[in-house]
Amino acid sequence: MxxxxxxxxxxxxxxxxxxxxxxxxxxxxxxxxxxxxxxxxxxxxxxxxxxxxxxxxxxxxxxxxxxxxxxxxxxxxxxxxxxxxxxxxxxxxxxxxxxxxxxxxxxxxxxxxxxxxxxxxxxxxxxxxxxxxxxxxxxxxxxxxxxxxxxxxxxxxxxxxxxxEKHYFSSTSPLSDQALLEALAQGDPHALSAILSMTRLAGNAEVVAWGQVYRDIIESTDQQGAQQSGFGFTVPLGQGVHGRIITSGSQMVVVDDYRNSPYRHPRVSHILDSEQLRSIFALPIHTRSGQGKSEHVGGVLYAARRVVKPFSLAEQLLMQRVTNLLAPLPPPTRVTSFSSSGLNPISEQQAVWYKLILQANHIAALETWVGQFIKGMIIVADSDGRPYVAARNEQLEHLRAAFDSSMDGIQVIALDAPGVSAPGHIYLRSAITLPPIWWPDFFADLVVACHLIIGRMEHARDYLARQREQWLQDVLQGKSLRQLRQDGYRLGLPVEEGQLWVIAWPSQRMLTRQETRQRTLAENIVLDQLESPLLFLGDDIGVILLGSHTDADPCKLREALLTLFAPHPVWILYGMHYHSLHDLQTMLAQRISQAQKARREAHSEYLLNLQTPGLESLLANPRLSEDLHNFATKLLTPLLEYDRSKGTDLTTTFVLTQMLGSTQAVGDELGLHANTIRNRLRKAEDILGVEEASPQERIAWGFASFIWMSFHPHPLSDVAHSASRQLRVT
Known part of the structure; x- marks a missing residue:
């Protein structure tokens, strides 16, 4: 009880x-x-x-x-x-x-x-x-x-x-630059521009704006992302989105669609509508009171998009982190100049610099700008001494040799930062004196920029790698061929036909998601050798999809990979050709299992050629082509005659079923429901007399189906297209 x-x-x-x-x-x-x-x-x-x-x-x-x-x-x-x-x-x-x-x-x-x-x-x-x-x-x-x-x-x-958050709020981020935050508190326009850039990046916003709150109005003249140069507004306190924040004490205001919002105001709505702004997020920043924060709002930070796509909770929180760094603001006063006698304003060169590092997605952009600025050369290398821009390897060697020879103008700067156990280096050859007198923190800012952009590069690469790995998982799980084809094209993969290579490396060198740089090195090796991406499957298997006619040397690839994995062995399975997405689905799991077995049993052969002559090798023989076509036509004649007399297409349904093995797969190929395929297949089998057929006859129909589809591709069928194309090429 x-x-x-x-x-x-x-x-x-x-x-x-x-x-x-x-x-x-x-x-x-x-x-x-x-x-x-x-x-x-x-x-x-x-x-x-x-x-x-x-x-x-x-x-x-x-x-x-x-x-x-x-x-x-x-x-x-x-x-x-x-x-x-x-x-x-x-x-x-x-x-x-x-x-x-x-x-x-x-x-x-x-x-x-x-x-x-x-x-x-x-x-x-x-x-x-x-x-x-x-x-x-x-x-x-x-x-x-x-x-x-x-x-x-x-x-x-x-x-x-x-x-x-490491991309925006690390100790090397501009948002951790105390001088920048102090300059913002004094009204420096370059500092405000840098903050708006960071907010736009963190919130994934198209337009960001700053609203200064005075006693009677909110005034916004500073923005980034607006299409019209005169973008800005003034609105009385207590009205519009801004008024909601000021009068209600809200921590934020989220507007899903401004076109249908109760916060529209005649002084503002036509301006926002002209910019086609729809989803809006607004955050207040409070003023200082003594040593603490007052209840009064001194500024409002706005983020907006031109589509109805409300800001996610994570995006809202990241932008709140930005406003937390800005608060509390000094009490607002109407001034005509942003300069302050106690603080040097940020130079125009530094303003361009902040814009560069907040928007650049590859280290090459930074190297180009800095190279022009110092009238020389800069190369950023990782902890293994490899340049992040692979094409600059030879130039890096020249810089190293010049540095070892103690030539003037060559400098090497370590990419030291908190939490970075193995930093890379920056190699510089400058024609000007560094750091410039007016930019004493040049080297520190350069290190900050490198970490920000490298982090952004790794984040983007990891995102693409996750998409490719998910696509491989979907292929293995037998997801819809139609959806797999679309996703594969979107990822730039050879979906319809190609070569399948599988790489297995030892468990001692598992490339986990945490080993971002090691994964990048493996990807770069494969790209250099094969000009195709390496698709990770878990932490210890790699898959490569090559074009059908790519002539690649697996021995050279293995030698290159050993620079990363040695002294541990690497196994490469190659030579497998697929002629449709269904082919790839069929062979992928089998080949991965073979690679895992080779590793598990420590196979002494590290290069395993699994190329086997298939039915397509018969079709490639011009002496057999006509006989094979006649053979297939004769076996399928009852269906062909029925289709001609009734205007149906049972032949395609039958031959695709023989090739794909299931009515669901055929339905996916032809865009029809599986029940429709089953009904057509029953009719086709009745016409051919499949129930009374011998095993030899069933095998012959399967062979005839492959031949027929190669000579007579169906316009909707991926299998037919690839079989036909293979025949025409040969």
């Missing part, structure tokens, strides 16, 4: 309004905005969850961003001292592997209820996490499910913020 009473009490608690969830949300937002308190705030949020749900335990398998270990555990609830190490012991580099182990072992915890497992996946480009909740209540009421969903969204946003 005591257990029943306890369950009833828990059930009654669940029926109550979940007020504590507001505390949970506030704690998690604080964790996003103040990284120095992140661990404390996440733990508090989990503890509040135990009360509000209720639950007896909850844990987070949280991705680590410092790249030392892949995961860390947050846990709150019963048996904390034993549960934390129990969960930690089951962590693997792969979250899927971790999840598989947990699903098996969690059921063995006899004193804990069956847990709810929720995967935390912000968007495909970010690392996933896992949320575990032990609650004795099943099923959960709607209020509890809504609470968990809201918290899940904030946890995913926090993962996204944690992944991106």
């Amino acid at each position: 005591g257990q029943l009473d306890k369950m009833q009490r828990l059930h009654n608690m669940e029926k109550k309004d979940l007020n504590p969830r507001r505390d949970i949300i506030d704690h998690l937002k604080t964790a996003a905005l103040f990284p120095q308190r992140r661990g404390e705030m996440i733990t508090r949020a989990l503890q509040e969850l135990l009360i509000s749900l209720p639950a007896i335990g909850t844990a987070l398998v949280w991705p680590c961003q410092d790249r030392k270990v892949p995961w860390k555990i947050y846990y709150a609830g019963t048996r904390r001292e034993s549960m934390q190490p129990w969960l930690t012991a089951r962590l693997h580099y792969s979250l899927d592997a971790t999840l598989n182990v947990l699903q098996k072992d969690l059921s063995k915890l006899s004193d804990m209820p069956t847990p709810h497992l929720m995967r935390l996946q912000p968007v495909p480009m970010f690392t996933t996490g896992l949320w575990i909740i032990w609650t004795p209540l099943f099923p959960l009421l709607r209020e509890a499910l809504d609470c968990l969903e809201e918290i899940r969204q904030i946890l995913e946003a926090l993962i996204e913020v944690e992944s991106l």
Whole structure:
């Protein structure tokens, strides 16, 4: 009876309004905005969850961003001292592997209820996490499910913020430049321009603007991204989006679509409409009062997009981080000049510099600008001494030789920064004196810029690599051919036909997502040797899709890869040709398994040629071509005659089914429902008399189908196109 009473009490608690969830949300937002308190705030949020749900335990398998270990555990609830190490012991580099182990072992915890497992996946480009909740209540009421969903969204946003913040808020970022923030407080326009650029980048906004709040109005004249040079507005306090912030004390205002917003104001709406601004996000910055922050708003930071795409929670939090750095502002005064006798304004050259480093997506842009500025040459190299711009390898060798010979004008600067264990170097040959008198922090700013842009490059490369890996996973899982084809084209991959190579490297050199630079080096080696991208599948398998007629040497590729993996071996499987996306689906899993087996058994042959003569080799023989065509036509004559007399296309349905093996695959190829394909196939088999056919006749029909489709491609069929093209080329 005591257990029943306890369950009833828990059930009654669940029926109550979940007020504590507001505390949970506030704690998690604080964790996003103040990284120095992140661990404390996440733990508090989990503890509040135990009360509000209720639950007896909850844990987070949280991705680590410092790249030392892949995961860390947050846990709150019963048996904390034993549960934390129990969960930690089951962590693997792969979250899927971790999840598989947990699903098996969690059921063995006899004193804990069956847990709810929720995967935390912000968007495909970010690392996933896992949320575990032990609650004795099943099923959960709607209020509890809504609470968990809201918290899940904030946890995913926090993962996204944690992944991106190093690009904007690291110690080497312009936002950590105290001189820049002080210049902004004094009204320096170049400093404001740099802040707006960073906000635009962090919030993924098209237009950003600054609104200065005075006693009676809000005035906005500073912006970035507007198409009209005279963009700006003045609006009375208490009206429009700005008035909502000032009068209500809101921490922010989110406008999904300004065209249909209650905050439209005649002084502003026509200006924003002329810029076609739709989704808007506005943040207040408070003024200073003594040593603290007052309740008065001194400025408003605006971000906007020209499409109806509301800013995500992660984007909102990142922009809030920016405003936290700016607050508190000095009390506003109407002035005509932004200069200050106590602070030197930022030069125009430095303003161009800030714009460059906030927008550049490749280190080549920085090298070009700096080279022109110093009237010389600059090359940025990684910790292994390789230039980030591969084409500059020879120039780098000349600079190194000149430096070793103590030639004048050659300087080498280490890319030292907090948290960077193996920094690269900057090689400079300058015709001017460095640093310039008016730019004493030139070298420090250069190091800052390199880290920002390199981080941005790695982030973009990682995003593309994740998309390609997801595409490979979809191919292995047998996803829709039509969708796979579209996604493959979008990623620039040879989808319809090509060569499949598979590379296996040893577990001692697993290229995890945390090994960003090592992955980049492997990608560059493959690009240099084969001019095709390396697609990662997990941490220890690489896949390369080459064009059909690419003549590549696997021996040269292996020699190049050994510069990265030696003394550990590398296995390369090559020579596999596919002539349709379905072919690739069929052979990919088999070839990956063979590569894994070669590694597992330490195969002494490191280059495995799996090229085998297929049916297409017969079609390539001009002496057999006519006989083969006649053979196929004769076997399929009953279907062909029926199609001619009835205006149907049963022949295509039949031959595609023989080649693809399933009605679902044929439906995907032809854009028809699988039931339609089944009905057509039954009719075709009745006409041919398939039920009474011998095994030899069935084999002959399969052979005839391949030949027929090669000579008579169907316009909608990828299989037909590739078979026909293979025949024409040969």
